[in-house]
Amino acid sequence: MKITVIGLGLIGGSIARDLKSQLNIKVFGVDLSEQHQQLAFELGLVHEIASLDDGLKDADIVIVSIPVDKIEGLLPDILDKISSRTTVIDVGSTKHEICLSIASHHKRNRFVAAHPLAGTEYSGPSAALKGLFQNKKNIICDSDKSDKDALESALKLFESLGMITTFMASEEHDKHLAYISHLSHVSSFMLGLTVLDIEKDESQIFDLAGTGFESTVRLAKSNPKTWAAIFSKNKKYVLEALDSYINHLENFRTLILNDDVENTEKLMTFSNDIKRILK
Amino acid sequence: MKITVIGLGLIGGSIARDLKSQLNIKVFGVDLSEQHQQLAFELGLVHEIASLDDGLKDADIVIVSIPVDKIEGLLPDILDKISSRTTVIDVGSTKHEICLSIASHHKRNRFVAAHPLAGTEYSGPSAALKGLFQNKKNIICDSDKSDKDALESALKLFESLGMITTFMASEEHDKHLAYISHLSHVSSFMLGLTVLDIEKDESQIFDLAGTGFESTVRLAKSNPKTWAAIFSKNKKYVLEALDSYINHLENFRTLILNDDVENTEKLMTFSNDIKRILK
Numbered sequence: 102m103k104i105t106v107i108g109l110g111l112i113g114g115s116i117a118r119d120l121k122s123q124l125n126i127k128v129f130g131v132d133l134s135e136q137h138q139q140l141a142f143e144l145g146l147v148h149e150i151a152s153l154d155d156g157l158k159d160a161d162i163v164i165v166s167i168p169v170d171k172i173e174g175l176l177p178d179i180l181d182k183i184s185s186r187t188t189v190i191d192v193g194s195t196k197h198e199i200c201l202s203i204a205s206h207h208k209r210n211r212f213v214a215a216h217p218l219a220g221t222e223y224s225g226p227s228a229a230l231k232g233l234f235q236n237k238k239n240i241i242c243d244s245d246k247s248d249k250d251a252l253e254s255a256l257k258l259f260e261s262l263g264m265i266t267t268f269m270a271s272e273e274h275d276k277h278l279a280y281i282s283h284l285s286h287v288s289s290f291m292l293g294l295t296v297l298d299i300e301k302d303e304s305q306i307f308d309l310a311g312t313g314f315e316s317t318v319r320l321a322k323s324n325p326k327t328w329a330a331i332f333s334k335n336k337k338y339v340l341e342a343l344d345s346y347i348n349h350l351e352n353f354r355t356l357i358l359n360d361d362v363e364n365t366e367k368l369m370t371f372s373n374d375i376k377r378i379l380k
Numbered sequence: 381m382k383i384t385v386i387g388l389g390l391i392g393g394s395i396a397r398d399l400k401s402q403l404n405i406k407v408f409g410v411d412l413s414e415q416h417q418q419l420a421f422e423l424g425l426v427h428e429i430a431s432l433d434d435g436l437k438d439a440d441i442v443i444v445s446i447p448v449d450k451i452e453g454l455l456p457d458i459l460d461k462i463s464s465r466t467t468v469i470d471v472g473s474t475k476h477e478i479c480l481s482i483a484s485h486h487k488r489n490r491f492v493a494a495h496p497l498a499g500t501e502y503s504g505p506s507a508a509l510k511g512l513f514q515n516k517k518n519i520i521c522d523s524d525k526s527d528k529d530a531l532e533s534a535l536k537l538f539e540s541l542g543m544i545t546t547f548m549a550s551e552e553h554d555k556h557l558a559y560i561s562h563l564s565h566v567s568s569f570m571l572g573l574t575v576l577d578i579e580k581d582e583s584q585i586f587d588l589a590g591t592g593f594e595s596t597v598r599l600a601k602s603n604p605k606t607w608a609a610i611f612s613k614n615k616k617y618v619l620e621a622l623d624s625y626i627n628h629l630e631n632f633r634t635l636i637l638n639d640d641v642e643n644t645e646k647l648m649t650f651s652n653d654i655k656r657i658l659k
């Protein structure tokens with residue numbers, strides 16, 4: 102079985118690494134960056150580095166793991182070139198615009214829109230981890246638009262990585278992800294920027310990191326290119342979430358300003374409810 | 381040696397627990413809440429539960445670990461009642477107003493203002509952990525106002541808990557803590573509140589928590605009473621930090637709104653610098 106992974110960063114590299122350890126699979130890696138090509142090969146993430154055309158030729162499965170703002174540009178070209186029995190899976194963190202962009206492509210039926218919910222704040226081939234997807238959740242969107250056999254092979258692939266797949270409409274996916282994941286990233290990136298801006302003494306940032314800052318700012322270490330693309334592709338819901346966040350912060354600011362200890366405490370008690378939900 | 385811990389929550393309880401395991405120390409616990417008294421005793425955090433007056437009588441060291449907005453009210457009373465060889469240490473997360481409030485007390489010299497930088501997002505006697513302070517940092521403020529022997533016994537106490545102490549002016553302390561720790565807490569509490577507000581489907585919060593939300597919202601599980609007091613007592617610097625944070629978020633919002641992918645990426649690349657500092 103020939104599987105081609107396009108984009109050998111954290112997610113693509115980790116998928117390639119796990120697939121390569123399975124019997125009877127030959128993993129081809131495609132990446133625009135020569136440095137990433139070389140690194141992915143040296144790290145043993147893929148059997149072979151290939152050009153896009155060579156990667157697509159006779160591939161059983163093609164996995165597209167590049168920044169979400171690049172997927173729409175490349176996907177029609179990939180679908181044009183694949184055989185009618187190849188399955189193409191994208192693993193981007195936004196889904197609605199990608200699905201819309203190829204809605205009328207004559208090979209839309211060979212495409213499966215997926216989002217494996219796994220990752221770390223690191224990036225590039227050297228961030229690729231063995232077993233990254235084990236026991237994690239995967240979301241497949243608009244599955245009624247995919248051929249039954251294409252969907253089946255995508256499901257088997259994610260299952261072989263140790264994932265549990267659920268299904269969702271692509272717009273629902275983008276909304277929920279904006280509210281929960283994307284907003285967390287904005288919040289953390291801007292926390293990092295604020296602290297770098299106002300705290301002139303870097304040694305204090307290091308010394309006081311253990312007081313809550315370190316975990317809250319963790320996501321600010323994430324890849325800027327990946328996240329600029331996600332915020333752009335999910336603009337509507339990211340802005341909706343961000344506006345609500347800014348409103349809550351401004352309201353809280355007013356309460357502190359007015360020495361309204363009772364109501365600051367009350368809002369934090371509401372927020373504590375997150376304990377119950379995450380339990 | 382008699383050590384009395386006033387306030388048997390996460391911090392006081394953990395200090396009591398560690399001290400109680402040391403030779404030749406008798407730990408007395410004081411707490412307003414009967415439930416906390418009973419729990420602390422049952423959990424073996426203290427040798428004895430005492431009233432405030434019995435706790436203070438003949439104590440060598442008194443540790444005050446109650447919400448920071450209650451310390452100023454209690455501290456003069458404690459200083460009035462102790463002997464001239466007793467050391468009183470407060471372990472609150474804000475220091476400047478507390479130090480100001482007893483600046484002219486005739487026993488100011490017996491007081492040491494400390495802030496052991498340790499904790500978890502849980503609270504109450506049942507959150508008290510053995511070894512919580514091991515290898516963590518402690519800050520002592522305005523140390524020139526304390527008698528040499530009082531300072532010495534505070535230093536020895538924190539050293540026995542496994543802490544490394546540094547020194548800082550109380551106003552400097554409050555500024556740095558606001559910028560780094562307190563802002564992180566506001567950011568996290570309001571993230572929790574926002575997500576609870578906009579995400580109507582609680583199961584999504586649980587299902588998608590692994591996508592960055594869980595670590596970013598961790599601090600929203602913290603004790604509302606403790607944090608309402610901290611924000612109130614450190615209002616000036618907390619508001620300064622919060623205003624800067626809201627400005628950065630609003631600026632970022634405008635960039636996303638204007639499809640300025642280049643500059644959203646640029647700001648996140650600046651924020652990435654936090655990697656270098658925390659390394």
